[in-house]
Amino acid sequence: MSMEDLYQEIILDHYRKPHNRAPTLDDEDVHVHHSNPLCGDEMDLRIRVDDDGTLDQVVFDGEGCSISQASASAMTIAVAGRELKDALELAEDFRLMMHGEEPTRLDDLQDGIAFQGVARFPVRVKCALLGWMALRDAIETYERGASAHSVTYDD
Amino acid sequence: MSFDVATLRKEFPTLQQEVDGRRLVYLDSAASSQTPRRVLDAMDEYYEHLRANVERGVYRISEQATARYERARTRLADFVGAPSPDGVVFTKNVTEAMNLVAYSWVRRQLGPGDALLTTEMEHHANFVPWWHAAQEVGFELRSIPITDAFELDLDAARELMADGNVRFLAVTHVSNVLGTINPLEDLIAMAREANPEVVVTVDGAQAVPHLPVDVAGLDCDFYGVTVHKMCGPTGLGALIAKPEQLEAMPPFLTGGSMILDVSLDQVTWNHAPHRFEAGTPPIAEAFGLEAACDFLDELGMANVRAHEEALVGTFVEALTAAEGVTVYGPTDPSKRSGAISFAVDGVHPHDLGAMLDGYGVCIRVGHHCAKPLMRTLGVNATARASLYLYNDTDDLAPLLDGIAEARSFFAR
Numbered sequence A: 001m002s003m004e005d006l007y008q009e010i011i012l013d014h015y016r017k018p019h020n021r022a023p024t025l026d027d028e029d030v031h032v033h034h035s036n037p038l039c040g041d042e043m044d045l046r047i048r049v050d051d052d053g054t055l056d057q058v059v060f061d062g063e064g065c066s067i068s069q070a071s072a073s074a075m076t077i078a079v080a081g082r083e084l085k086d087a088l089e090l091a092e093d094f095r096l097m098m099h100g101e102e103p104t105r106l107d108d109l110q111d112g113i114a115f116q117g118v119a120r121f122p123v124r125v126k127c128a129l130l131g132w133m134a135l136r137d138a139i140e141t142y143e144r145g146a147s148a149h150s151v152t153y154d155d
Numbered sequence B: 001m002s003f004d005v006a007t008l009r010k011e012f013p014t015l016q017q018e019v020d021g022r023r024l025v026y027l028d029s030a031a032s033s034q035t036p037r038r039v040l041d042a043m044d045e046y047y048e049h050l051r052a053n054v055e056r057g058v059y060r061i062s063e064q065a066t067a068r069y070e071r072a073r074t075r076l077a078d079f080v081g082a083p084s085p086d087g088v089v090f091t092k093n094v095t096e097a098m099n100l101v102a103y104s105w106v107r108r109q110l111g112p113g114d115a116l117l118t119t120e121m122e123h124h125a126n127f128v129p130w131w132h133a134a135q136e137v138g139f140e141l142r143s144i145p146i147t148d149a150f151e152l153d154l155d156a157a158r159e160l161m162a163d164g165n166v167r168f169l170a171v172t173h174v175s176n177v178l179g180t181i182n183p184l185e186d187l188i189a190m191a192r193e194a195n196p197e198v199v200v201t202v203d204g205a206q207a208v209p210h211l212p213v214d215v216a217g218l219d220c221d222f223y224g225v226t227v228h229k230m231c232g233p234t235g236l237g238a239l240i241a242k243p244e245q246l247e248a249m250p251p252f253l254t255g256g257s258m259i260l261d262v263s264l265d266q267v268t269w270n271h272a273p274h275r276f277e278a279g280t281p282p283i284a285e286a287f288g289l290e291a292a293c294d295f296l297d298e299l300g301m302a303n304v305r306a307h308e309e310a311l312v313g314t315f316v317e318a319l320t321a322a323e324g325v326t327v328y329g330p331t332d333p334s335k336r337s338g339a340i341s342f343a344v345d346g347v348h349p350h351d352l353g354a355m356l357d358g359y360g361v362c363i364r365v366g367h368h369c370a371k372p373l374m375r376t377l378g379v380n381a382t383a384r385a386s387l388y389l390y391n392d393t394d395d396l397a398p399l400l401d402g403i404a405e406a407r408s409f410f411a412r
């Protein structure tokens, strides 16, 4: 295992120049806050849902390692414009990939594919999942009719 | 007198390993130290020759194992200058030692109107048990802040004690994050002046492995020790106490070994320290502890401290001078121990830790179980390199190289 497996160039690009990183989102529908006390990562994720039930925009903000920040950045691009159910399925595909399974939606994951190698670094899997799990929570929160939710990971 | 680190390293099997063809550079002894061969041998001796339960057998190997277990108690008492071997209670670790005090003293003695004073630099082990007790029995929790120089603010401490309501003081001897060695004599004297009845607990987890410690001389009531940070095995710690405190305290955990008599309607507790050691204790670990104390005393704790003081000076100076590095902790080596927390500009501690692992360098990253302190420092996490007797100046270059590489890697 080398550092290059973990830190692919695509990952570093997202880390240095994150997409959709913003502290606020106009007309946001849901804001979730996820934190991982173990490593001190904090993630604020905001989504706006279109009238037709698709994800109009996803923005994130917070603090964390390169893997967590880059993965969230890649996620915001991969899920934008998707139907909520579809975005949830894509999040599940990513989650399974982080647990060593072959992804089924290579093209849809877009730059998310670059994180496949992270699955070999067990302590970093949670980092890569942080943004995606926050997205899943945001969509589920929206479907419950709520506008905010906060989650603290306990392991 | 000093010791030769290269020779010393040969006694530590783990330090003989290579990672990807590089020498393993272990800079995480504040989390747990490595173990010399003779400590492993002492534990093997128990398993190979004296494997029997203690404090209850009538046959020879059990009697011998018991004698060795009790000898370890006396050995530790001697090593840390305990008031008496009867004031040494074996626990699982320092966390359990603090919980013993929280349950058998604090929760019974403190209540509304009382205050417990702690500090902003505590490890959760010396904070959460008091916080939990405060929630449940309703005393006030106060906390001494730190200064810009990463030391306890003694002026603030005096004010916090001024009303005379502080009945319990809980403070760490050495900070596991900042490395700060606290002025315990001054602080304890101040607390006793404000309230002569104050009970003082010291967290010695980061002191006993690194400094000559004299618990009786400190005049504290309780002092916590954890053996896995002092060249000993995991699974063993101790609460050092004034025997008269222990004798007045009810038990914490109950069951076998800690009683004198049991009938269906009456139980008589054993005397201290046995009253606080319910069930079969970590016996092999006590054998290991005795060997660890012998090992450290042969080196001489004053020599260990002198070695580390010189080394931490070199490390702190080099890290402070390194581009993009901020050190959180005292700069004067005489005021600090070998735990060095730092931040690297543009590199998250987690990424730095992963990068250094690629160089065979082991450091700790995260909040170091000191979240109140992280909040004071205004960070979520730090990187921490920590030194021990087997570290030397040759461990500095791999650390600095890794930091420089991480900076160019992530900042590109």
Ligand SMILES: Cc1ncc(COP(=O)(O)O)c(C=O)c1O
Pocket (backbone or CB within 6 Å): B030, B031, B093, B094, B095, B096, B123, B125, B126, B172, B174, B175, B176, B203, B205, B206, B226, B228, B237, B369
């Ligand atoms: C200052 C301090 N206190 C308490 C502890 C807790 O030690 P243990 O986990 O062995 O109980 C540690 C070590 O992690 C420490 O550094």
